[in-house]
Structure formats: structure tokens, C-alpha cells
Amino acid sequence: MQRAIFLVRSIQGIRKPTFRSRLMALANSNYQIVVLLAMTNFDEIWQAKREFKLIKLPAETQNxxxxxxADIYADHDGIALSDDDYLTPDLTQLKSYESHAGKLPVTRFVGADGNIVAETLFGEDSTRLHTILFDKNSRIIQINNYDDADKLFGIEKYTNNLLDESLLLNAKGQLVFRFTNYLQPQKTTYDLTDSSVIPLPAELTALPGQKDDDMLKSYEAQGASTITKAVSYTNYRRxxxxxAFxxxxxxxxxxxxAQTYVDIDHLVExxxxxPGKRIFNY
Structure with missing residues (x-):
């Protein structure tokens, strides 16, 4: 039987019509398929699973x-989490309030000062999906992610509401991978003519040395891109x-x-x- 694997790095990838069409075509051709939800933003995993259920696969599809x-590294060796790695507040001592986020039940825990300390989201079967911890200003500082057996498999740490670090745990609750995000300055150059139908964004600045009567003018935008690095606590490879990870x-x-399918947004990198491997895009 022919095999294929889809490397899904973000929830945006699984939402693409091309992902669904490629998957359907392979399923109808009786391929053995693995869909790897490889996002290091672990809080997207439960959402991606729900998105996947919406795909109308043939009823007889079993492959x-x-x-x-977390499934791949469940049995790999790791190290014990340190007290500095994550927060473990005792939520049982706080007042709790039941509510809903969309159609899913959520429990919010409130401190003595009236601020929300944490909230836990549950699936339709009442299993925990995640618990979000907040600071005094209601900013996210940590998200604990749970699997279908209600076991903690991933911890995400936030700074100023931005994902800073993700910790992947094995089946024993040990740390096996640490993923760290860095912001890297990025410049983008645009060449536009006076007749361009695209309006000039306010954040673009004209490059120096150009004449007013130039037919083609160059502009530059300053921004930042996120790069992610990883460390293994099984063999300490960086x-x-x-x-590369x-x-x-x-x-x-x-x-x-196996045929490897990669999101076209990440294909070049x-x-x-x-090398030497046939890669398909979606």
C-alpha cells in the first residue's frame, strides 16, 4: 500500500482547501495516510482536531x-521539570464560575482581588482541553495543554501575550523538547508605479536617492518574523x-x-x- 504524510505546522494549514483536496484524493486512492499535527503552538492541536472532523471523508476510509x-515522543527519555519551568497555582482554593466559550464549557477561577487567575476549557466529553493562566492585567502567561486521557503533554509560556516558549512532555510528564521563539527584524522592499492599483500602505517609506519623475519607485517596510529553535532533552541536540527539527x-x-506533503508557505525552507526526497505541497 502506498503511503503519504502531511506535515501540518499551523492550524491555517489544515484549513486550506488544498489540504482537504489532497487528502481526499489520496484517501480515494487507498493511500495509507498520516496527518502529523506538528505545530509547536500546542494550543492549536485541539482546534486542528476539531477542524479535521469537519472534513467529509468517505465513510469507508480507515487508513x-x-x-x-506528543504521540511521537511519548516514550522518549526526558528530564524532570524544574520549578522555574512552569507555574502550578492551587486552583481548588479559588472561587469558580461556570460559563461557555462558544459551545464548549469553561470554568473560570477568580482570586481574592476579583481578577481571573485561570480558566479551563473542556471538550464535549468533559475532558480538559487546556488551562490558561493570567497575570493581574488579564494577560496570558501560561497555557497547559491536555491530551484525550486528561494528561498534561505541553506547556506554553507567554510574555506580553506573545508565545515565548513551548515545553513538550513525554508520557511520564518529563521534559523532552523546549521550543523557543525569537523575533528577527525583517525588511521588505516593494516596487510600485504611479498607476499601481494597490494603494500605498502608510507604513511604507520611500528609499532614498529616487527622483520624483521615476516611473518605478521603491519602498521599504520594517517588520519582524518569528523564528523557532529547539533543544532535545533526550540527546541534548540543538x-x-x-x-531541521x-x-x-x-x-x-x-x-x-512515503510521499511527504508540506504547506506551500513553508515549502522552500x-x-x-x-534532499533527494520528493516533496508535494498543499
Whole structure:
């Protein structure tokens, strides 16, 4: 039987019509398919699972496995979490209030000062999906992510409401991977003519040295991109490029001769770590 693996790095990827069409085509061709929810923003995993259920696959389809990084590294060795790695407030001593987030039940825990300390979101079957911890200004500082067996598998740490670090745990609750996000300054240059139908965004600045009567003018935008690095606590290997980590993940899965499908948004950067391997996009 032919095999295929979809490397899904974000919830935006699983929402793409091309993802669904590629998946349906392979399922109808009787491929053995693995969909790897490989996002290091672990809070997207439960959302991606719900999105996947909305895909109308053929009723007889049985050859699709939906897994994530915690499944792959469940049995790998790790180290004990330190007290500095995550917060563990005792929520049982706080007042709790039942509510809903959309159609899902949520319990909010409130401190003596009247501020929300945490909230826990539950699935339709009453299993925990995540618990979010907040600071005094209602900013997210940590998210604990739980699997279908109600076991903690991932911890996300936030700074100024931005995801700073993700901790992947094995089945014993030990730390096996630490993913750290960094902001990298980025410049983008645009060339526009006076007849361009695209309005000039306010954040663009004209590059110096250009004449007023130039038909084509260049503008520059300042921004930042997020890069993710990883550290293994099994063999202490460091990955300065998240694509190198994903390459190792695919090697660990031992899917020889499987067709690999990568989000087209990440295709170029992923290709350099998969030499000699046929890569398809979605």
C-alpha cells in the first residue's frame, strides 16, 4: 500500500482547501495516510482536531492516522521539570464560575482581588482541553495543554501575550523538547508605479536617492518574523532551525518511501532539509 504524510505546522494549514483536496484524493486512492499535527503552538492541536472532523471523508476510509508531536515522543527519555519551568497555582482554593466559550464549557477561577487567575476549557466529553493562566492585567502567561486521557503533554509560556516558549512532555510528564521563539527584524522592499492599483500602505517609506519623475519607485517596510529553535532533552541536540527539527521528526517516524506533503508557505525552507526526497505541497 502506498503511503503519504502531511506535515501540518499551523492550524491555517489544515484549513486550506488544498489540504482537504489532497487528502481526499489520496484517501480515494487507498493511500495509507498520516496527518502529523506538528505545530509547536500546542494550543492549536485541539482546534486542528476539531477542524479535521469537519472534513467529509468517505465513510469507508480507515487508513488515516491523526497524531501530534506528543504521540511521537511519548516514550522518549526526558528530564524532570524544574520549578522555574512552569507555574502550578492551587486552583481548588479559588472561587469558580461556570460559563461557555462558544459551545464548549469553561470554568473560570477568580482570586481574592476579583481578577481571573485561570480558566479551563473542556471538550464535549468533559475532558480538559487546556488551562490558561493570567497575570493581574488579564494577560496570558501560561497555557497547559491536555491530551484525550486528561494528561498534561505541553506547556506554553507567554510574555506580553506573545508565545515565548513551548515545553513538550513525554508520557511520564518529563521534559523532552523546549521550543523557543525569537523575533528577527525583517525588511521588505516593494516596487510600485504611479498607476499601481494597490494603494500605498502608510507604513511604507520611500528609499532614498529616487527622483520624483521615476516611473518605478521603491519602498521599504520594517517588520519582524518569528523564528523557532529547539533543544532535545533526550540527546541534548540543538536545532537552530525548526525545519531541521521537523526533518528529524520524519526520520524518527521511519516512513521510508512515503510521499511527504508540506504547506506551500513553508515549502522552500523545508526543502533544503529533505534532499533527494520528493516533496508535494498543499
Amino acid at each position: 488515516i492516522r491523526l497524531i501530534n508531536l 536545532y537552530d532551525d525548526i525545519n 521537523y526533518h528529524q521528526v520524519l526520520l524518527n517516524m521511519d516512513l521510508e518511501n 523545508a526543502a533544503k532539509y529533505l
